[in-house]
Amino acid sequence: MGMRTLNRSGQKEVKIVGVGGAGINILNNLNIKSNMATELWAINTDSKSLVRSKISNKIQLSNDGKGMGGDSIKGWLVAKQADKLVGLVKDTDAVILLSGLGGGTGSGVTPVIAKLAKKFGIKVFAIATMPFKHEGLSRRKKAEITLGELSANVDVLKIIENETINAMKTDLSTAFGHIDMVFKTEVENFIKTIKSEKK
Ligand SMILES: Nc1nc2c(ncn2[C@@H]2O[C@H](COP(=O)(O)OP(=O)(O)OP(=O)(O)O)[C@@H](O)[C@H]2O)c(=O)[nH]1
C-alpha cells in the first residue's frame, strides 16, 4: 500500500498520537502550529487519563479502564487484540508517536502501532523518553526492549533521556516542562520533513 493521495487542500495528513500516561500528558501540552492537516489522538488503557485530556480523538484500549500497572507485555497483548488501532493508521500519510517508555501502556502499545502503520505503508516517526535513574533497572530494561522493537518499525526514532533533563536539578514539573519543549521541537521538525518530501 502506497502513500495516500493529497487531501483537498493539497496537504499531506499526519496524526500526532500520545500513547500512555506520559505520551498523553506531553500531547496535552503540545501547541503545534501547522498549516498541514494534523489530527491529534490520545490512546491509553487508563480511562482517567483519557477523560482528563482535551484531545479530540481518543482510543480506550482494554475494557476495565485501568492502566497496565507497568506490565508492558500485558500492554502489548491488549494492543495486538485491538481492532480499533487499524482506523488510526488507515487514512493518513504519517503518524508521529509520543510516549514515555518504562511503563505498561506506552512501552507495550507503541511498537504495535508502529508495526501496524508500516504494514499500511505510512511514514512513522516516534519520540520517546527513557526513564529516570531513580525509577530503577526494571523500568530501564522494559524501556530498552521497547526501543529495540520500535527501531525495527519506524522511519525515525528520537530518544529523550529523562535523566539528562533531570541533571538540570530542577523540580520534576520544571523538568517535564523542558521535556515537553523538546517534544514540541521534534514534532515540528518531523512535520517539516513530511511536508518537504516529494509528493
Ligand atoms: N515527560 C513526561 N514523562 C513522564 C510523565 N509521566 C511519566 N513519565 C515517564 O514515562 C514513563 C512511563 O510512565 P507512564 O506513561 O505513566 O506509563 P504508561 O505508559 O501509562 O503505563 P501504565 O500506567 O503501566 O499502563 C515513566 O516511567 C516516566 O519515566 C509525564 O507527565 N511527562
Ligand SMILES: [Mg+2]
Ligand atoms: Mg498509565
